[in-house]
Amino acid sequence: MKAPRALSRLSALMSTLALCIGLSTPANAQSAFSPAVFVGEKVVTYFExxxxxxxxxxxxxxxxxxxxxxxxLVDERLQLMAAERMGIAPSEGGMDAALKSFAERLNMEPAQLIEALANEGVEEETLRAFLYARISWQGVVQTRFGSSVAVTEDEINRAIASNTGAGGVNVLLSEIVIPVTPQTAEQVQSLALQLSQINNQGDFEEAAKTYSQAATREDGGRLNWISITKLPPQLRPVLMALGPGDVTDPIPLPNAMAVFMMRGKRETSMPAPNYSAIEYAAYMIPGGYSEDALKTAAEMKDRVDTCDDLYGEAYGKPENVLVREALAPGKLPRDYALELAKLDEGEVSTALTRPTSDGGQALVFLMMCGRTAELKEETVSREDVAQSLRGQRLMSFADGYLEQLRAExxxxxx
Incomplete structure (x- = not known):
């Protein structure tokens, strides 16, 4: 049986890709197998x-x-070091099952997949290493955190309501968002853990004014009422499980760590819609939170009313200065999703930054273009919801643990 034509036609694409991203060994490397990154006592080679x-x-x-x-590859070295310390290693049968499952997603047999990848220059060991690290890390996370992840019937009920829009649940939150760099990861993790222990609104507001980088910091982190269905799907069950005055555990975001306090919760007479897609535009302004970048952003706010207007701002500039796309809510970067949840169509956030290729920072001029409501609700089983809740909590624990390993x-x- 031949490999699917979609994969076999990739030769031309890969030839172009090789020219674009430079697949030859870097000039300053002695060989393809020279170390490109040292991760503790382990290395990542240029060949890998x-x-x-x-x-x-x-x-x-x-x-x-x-x-x-x-x-x-750097993350996997950290994950494998943790697995080795705990004596966790995938069995041969587990690896075969993972390879078979991966191939089935492409409608292929394992041997077909290996052959197709080899035709594009990817060795079998590369795929096996990719799968080995993931299975090992799953074992670490399950062993370390599995026993501490429990889901109650009330949490399942709230999650079903929040994901279907039933009851029209609105929440009143306060937020603290702290930027993270590789140099500050350990300190921020420790600080976020301390902030998650706050148990009164006054202290939370003072902490927001002191530590938060979000636009709400001057208001003590206070957000207005917001429909739960506008928030990232991964966070809805976590937030719906909170009572008034409760604070979340630290939540990892791209380049930041966040904690939220629940100030209030109410049901409205009209169910809120679920959204199948969120369309946004992100325009990158060099300089991060610098005075010049913030001034540029303020001037742009006065000039643009819709996402279409940003094409004029981006004219003649590098292609990657502007990104506009429509994604399912669960596919949005979590920090983008949180900011977009606060915005109506045509509104803008300048609370986020992104690293640039030269090692600097760019201020993200993030505009809400629109939301597409789902046409019908999907029925969900309680077991599916419970599994999703457990998976989300394990993912949060895993992200936090990986940040700890990186800092150490x-x-x-x-």
Whole structure:
């Protein structure tokens, strides 16, 4: 049986990709197997980065495949060190099952997939290493946190209501959002854990004014009433489980850590719609939170009324200065999703930053273009909801633990 034509036609794409992202060994490396990154006592080689870059490109993984490859491989070294300390390693049968499952997603047999990847220059060991790290990390997370993840019937009821729009639930939240860099990860994690222990609104508001980077900091982190269905799907069950005055555990965001306090919760007479897609535009302004960047953003706010207007702002500038796309709520970057939840169509947030290729920061001029409501509700089983809640909590624990491992390990990029 031949491999699917969609994968076999990728030769031309990969030839172009090789020219665009430079798949040859870096000039300053002695060989393809020279260390590109030191992660504690482990290394990531240039060869591994090249191989993972090819694999991610073939998988159509979002973002820059080379940057994502390097990041994934560093994270996997941290994850595998944790697995080794706990004596966790996938069995041969577990690896075979994972390979079979991965191939089935592409409507292929494992042997077909391996052959198709080999035709594009990706070695079998590259795919197996990719799967090995994921299975190992799942074992670490399940062993370390599985027993502490429990879901109550009330939480399941709230989650079903929040995900279907039943009851029209609105929430009144306060937020603290603290930027994170590799140098401050450990301190921010420790601070966020302390802030999550706050048990009164006055102290939370003072902490928001002191530590938060969100636009709400001057108001003590206070947000207005918002429909639960506008918030990221991953956070709805967590927030719906809170009572008045309760504070979440630290929640990892891209480049930040957040905690939320529930100030109030109410039901409205009309159910709120679920959304199948959120359309946004993100315009990158060099300089991060600098005075010049904030001034530029303020001037742009006066000039633009819709997302279409941003095309004029981006004219003649590099292609990556403006991103406009419509994504399912669960596919949005979590920090984008939180900011967009606060916005109506045509409104703008300038609370976020993104790193630039030269090591600097860009201020994100984030505009809400529109929301697409779902045409019908899907029925969900209680067991599916319970599994989703447990999975989300495990993911939150896993993200926090990985940040801790990163902060505790010396990582040297070549």
């Amino acid at each position: 980065i090249e191989q993972r870059t090819l694999l991610l490109a073939l998988m159509k993984f979002p973002g820059d495949p080379r940057k994502e490859a390097r990041k994934q 390990t010396t990582i040297v990029q070549k």
